Amino acid sequence: MTFKQNIQFTLRIRLFLFFIVLVVTLLMILIILLLATGNITAGLKESEDFIIKEHSDISVHVSEFYENLSAEAVGLANILSFNIEGRLKAKGLNVNDIKESPALIEEILSNELNQVLIYLNKSKSSGAYIILDATINNRLPDSDKSKAGLYIKNMEPNIVNSTSPTIYMLRGSSNIAYKNLIPLHPEWKMEFNVDNAPYFDLPTSKSFNAKGSISKLYYWSPALLFPETHEELMMCSVPLIDSEGNVFGVCGLDVSSMLFKLSFIPDDSMYQRIICMLTPIKDNIIKTEKSLFSGGYTARTSLSNNELNVTIGNGNLFTYSSEESAYIGYHEYFKFYPEQSTFSNERWALTLMIPQEDVKNYVIHENMKLFYICSFFMAISIVASLILSRYYIKPIYSAINTLKDDPNNDVKTNILEIDDLIKYISSREPIKKNIKESDSNSIILSEFLKNLKTLSPAELAVFNLYAQDYCAKEVADKLFLSINTIKTHTKHIYAKLYIKSKDELLLYVEMLKETGKY
Amino acid sequence: MKNTMDVLIDEFNDTVGKEKGIIVNVTSISSSATLQEKLIMAANDEPNAPELPDITTLYPNTALMLADKGLLTDIENLFTEEELSRYINRFVEEGRLLNDELFVFPTAKSTEVIFLNMTIYNKFIKDTDASYDDLETFEGIIKTAEKYYKWTDSQTPDIKNDGKAFITYDSVFNVAQTGFQQLADSFIINEELNLNSPSFNRVWNLFYEPAVKGYVANYNGYGSDLMKTGNVVASIGSTAGILFYSPIVTYEDNLTEAVEYLILPYPTFEDGNKVAIQRGGGIGIIKSNKAKENAAGEFLKWFTSPEQNLKFVSSTGYLPVTIDAFNSVMNDESIAKDDNIKKLINTAREMQEQYDFYVPPAFEGFEELQDLYEKEIKETVSLSREEYFKLMEIMDEANAYENVSNGIYDNFINNMR
Known part of the structure; x- marks a missing residue:
């Protein structure tokens, strides 16, 4: 047995519902159109465009900077090699005599301090060094790992035109420092400890008996903590070679983590936690401990001692993930060396990336904007439907009431x-x-x-x-x-x-x- | 300090900043001298000057110049009375400039102390009648320095006059300023040196004679450099220099020796009052808009809260700025694990109780006055010392000194006028 109830609606409600159905239908059509044209994922597309453009801008600066530094380091090596060989020749000696005559070391270094300072200043690097394959005291334990040299640090290379650059001596003879009024770095030591020092071992061993251009022999070390200091840096080492091909040390320039951070600040207007990273890359794995970072966000705390797996992500972007965190970004291989370089098989990448959650939040945020616009449009439509239906039905109600009062009244509704x-x-x-x-x-x-x-x-x-x-x-x-x-x-x-x-x-x-x- | 600052800023951005939607972006990290130079350039709208940041570390002299141009925010408006009462009052008071407005908020305060290489000093007192008590007064220090010079000279009997300096002053100007205060006098009056005061001769004697004779090192750099190589045994300098005192002394032949330090309160004149200098800067907030100023205030509150303040103290040697941090400093883990910082804070606390603190005046031209004094007195000593050594070849020590020092004091006074 069924009961059928006849629900009766007023004309106004019927009209209101009609308007609502119309508005919802229009909205549905709009959303379908947005989906079909891909505009509903505007946040993602915008992010991709932003990351790729920002990467391209930073990449230009980083390339210029490192190319310039490589060239300056080679220039420093050329001039030091020439000077030292020449001065020794004047004394009737050659570079092989340095090892045997520690008394020569302070004089050699003292003579070349000025060149080191000139190159430090003009390269705008954070440090310049000479490491001679010799020690001033070979009677000390582990003296084979102790190398004499000079390491001058500019603590504020990012300050342009400073009249008082903050120069410190990180390694070298204190007498040279005193004479030249160069303060000693808090972590100063007289000599370099080259135990496990790729910036010394690699350029010297690969250049053994090398002749010809040293521009193929410079070597960029991955980011490292300079031994017995808190200095995190990348070093560009070039062998010191005399005209006979004898390698007697290295010299070079460095890029401190602070210099990198302050020089290549990515645009954080869209993503505050954007990170730029220069890093060696091998088999799609990035070792962050060997990278330098820039960006307002402290990547170092969340990424230090981590390996990031690189996989292809949405569009042209990549995903960089470790066990703890995931990032979305873009990288291109970074060219440090000319084709003929001894180290040209080493691969580096300049990466720009953003925590994945930030990108997700941005996309949600952008889509929420669309949602709010639709909701606002919907609310406006409901109110308009309400007003229109009332307004539309008003003369009818008025006519009915008039007729009720006076059946003979000649009422006009204009409908x-x-x-x-x-x-x-x-x-x-x-x-x-x-x-x-x-x-x-x-x-x-x-x-x-x-x-x-x-x-x-x-x-x-x-x-x-x-x-x-x-x-x-x-x-x-x-x-x-x-x-x-x-x-x-x-x-x-x-x-x-x-x-x-x-x-x-x-x-x-x-x-x-x-x-x-x- | 730069790394500590940087690490703390990163931590703020990752925690409180993230919560409150504040990001502190580091735009420049530099030494105080360069920073002041850049701030002055920016404030004067000089070509190539960097843009003024929203928040900066600065010293009262620079703050005064920026405040004069109406560029600084009165930080008092960003703190409640209760919040301000948590800070050490004399540090806060030092930041009040112009119309008593708080333009420099204390973050990096320091005083001066004696850093002593205890390892070498112990060897020295074993052979001589010198003692630790001698280091309480300037007079005692000068006597000890003479003994030390002679003791080291005697180590190589075949080489005459190769004794070593005992001590160096990081700032001869600060020694003079503080010395005057200890004698209840003022080194600077009306923005000029008080050259006519008899106290001037007293502070002159702390440096000129012992430096000419080689007992006190006449060095243009920091004493910590000379201590790293064992060239001096003690140094009078800022507490903030603690990190520059290496636990290893490296001698000329690259031989190294582990050493231990003792940090002693600032010396006084025998008849003087216990007064030490209070130095250091703080953080200023550049006028921008309410949102940025409030954000900067939030950062300041976080940065100077006892927990962060102690991290900063433990890695820089600056003094704690809140009463809580000062009281709990010795219980702090990061402080406890660093022996030198622990000793330093202990001495600073002792001085806090026993000393009055002198704050150098802030006026334009203060730095120039300081540089001029340092340069003149060191050059005078240097020339005298050169001559003194030459004369020693033909006469005894007393006569040689008599000859070189004759009329020097008056000349110096006249040159400085």
């Missing part, structure tokens, strides 16, 4: 169809009413006439005089009866005719007169 309807209703209403009214009046009057016939002649005489609007006293005078008798007759008349007053009596008389029945 053609409704006005036609009202006109039609108006034309039918009076007929019905007249018919109804005449039917009921004739019944009442017939009843009255029937009752009238039940009056006695004396009562009828009194009735007739009342019908002529005489008052009770006048009726008594006319009929020469006492007023009490008239009152008795009146009482009987009212009872027989089912009326309560003279006015009612007169109303019936009037109606009878109108119908011609009296």
Whole structure:
């Protein structure tokens, strides 16, 4: 057994619902169009464009900077090799004598300090060094790993045009420092410890008996913590070679982590935690401990001693992930060496990346913007639907109310169809009413006439005089009866005719007169 | 300090900054001298000057110049009275400039102490009648320095006059300023040196004679450099120099020796009051907009909160700036593991209780006055010393000194006028 309930809605609600359906349909069409055109993932596309453009901008600067530094380091090596060989020759010695004559070392280094300072200054690097393959005291334990030299640090290479650059001696003779008023670095030592020092071992071993251009022999070390210091840096080492091909040390320039950080600050207007990283890359693995970073976000705390796996991500971007964290970004191989270089098989990458959660948040944020715009549009549409439906239905309600009050009123709604309807209703209403009214009046009057016939002649005489609007006293005078008798007759008349007053009596008389029945 | 600052800023960005939507971007890291130079250039709108940052470390003299141009925010507006009361009052007061507005918020405060290479000193006192008590007064130090010179000279009997200096002053100017204060006098009056005061002769004698004779090193760099190579045994310098005192002394032949330091309170004149200098800078906030100024205030509150402050103290040698940090400093783990910092803070606390602190005046031209004094007195000593050594070849020590020092003091006073 089923019950069917007829739900009735007002015209206004029907109209409102109609508008809502229209708005929702339009919105759906809009969303479908956005999906179809790919605009719904605007955040992701925008991120990709931003990362690639920013990478390209930074890449230009980093390349220029490192190319310049490599060239300057080679220049320093050329001039030092030439100078040292020349000075030794003047004494009747050659570079192989340095090892045997430690007394020469301080003089050689003292003579070359100026060149080191010139190259440090003009290369805008954070440090310049000479490491001679010799020690001043070979009687000390581990003296084979101790090498004499000079390492001058510029603690603020990022400051351009400083009249008082902050220069410190990190390695070298204190006498040279005192004489030249160069303060000693807090972690100063007299000599270099070259135990496990690729920046010394690789260029010297690969250049053994090398002849010709040393521009193919410079070597960039990955980022490292310089032994027995807190200095995190990359070093560009070039062998010192005399005209006979004898390698007697290295010299070079460095890039400290601070210099890199302050020189290559990526644009953080879109992503505050954007990181730039220069790093060796092998088999799609980046070892972050060997990288230099820049960016406002402290990559060092979250990435230090980590390996990042590089995989292809969305669009042209890559994903860099470790066990703890994941990043989205872009990298290109970075060219440190010319094709003919001894170290040209080493691969480096300049990477620009952003924590994955930040990219996700950005995309969500951008899509939420779209959602808010749609929601706002929806809310506006609902309000508009409400107002429009009210406004639209208002003349109809008004017309209905007017008609209720006065069925004969000629109401106009200015809505053609409704006005036609009202006109039609108006034309039918009076007929019905007249018919109804005449039917009921004739019944009442017939009843009255029937009752009238039940009056006695004396009562009828009194009735007739009342019908002529005489008052009770006048009726008594006319009929020469006492007023009490008239009152008795009146009482009987009212009872027989089912009326309560003279006015009612007169109303019936009037109606009878109108119908011609009296 | 640069790494400490950088690491702390990174930590702020990763924690509180991330929470509150504040990122502190480091735009420049440099020595105080370069920084002041750049700030002055920026404030004067000089060509090629860097843009003024939102927040910077600075010294009162630079702050005064920036405040004069209306470029600094009154930091007091960013702190409640209760918050400010947590800081050591005299540090806060030092940052009030112009109309008592707080333009330099204390972060890197220091005083001066004696750094002593205890390992070498112990060997020395074993052979002589020198003692640790001698190091309490300037007079005692000069006497000890003479003894040390003679003791080292006697190590190589075949070489005459090759004794070693005992001590060096990082700033002869600060020794003079503090010495005057100890004698209840002022080294600088109306932005000029008080050359007519008898106190001037007292502070002159702390340097000229012992430096000419080689007891005190006349060196243009920091004493810590000479201590690294064992060229001096003691140095009077800023507490902030502690990290430059290497636990290893490297001699000329690259032989090394592990050494231990003792950090002693600032010496006083025998008849003087216990006064030491209070130095150092702080952080200033450049006027920008409310949001940035408030963000800078948030960073300052975090950076100077006891926990961060102690990290900064343990890796720089600056003094704690909050009362809580000063009181809890010895219980702090990072402090406890560094022996030198522990000794330093102990001495600073002792001085905090027993000493009055002198804050050098802040005025334009202060740095120039300091540089001029240092340069003149060191050059004078250098020339005298050269002559003194020459004369020693033909006369005894006393006569040689008498000859070189004759009229030098008056000449110096006249030159400085």
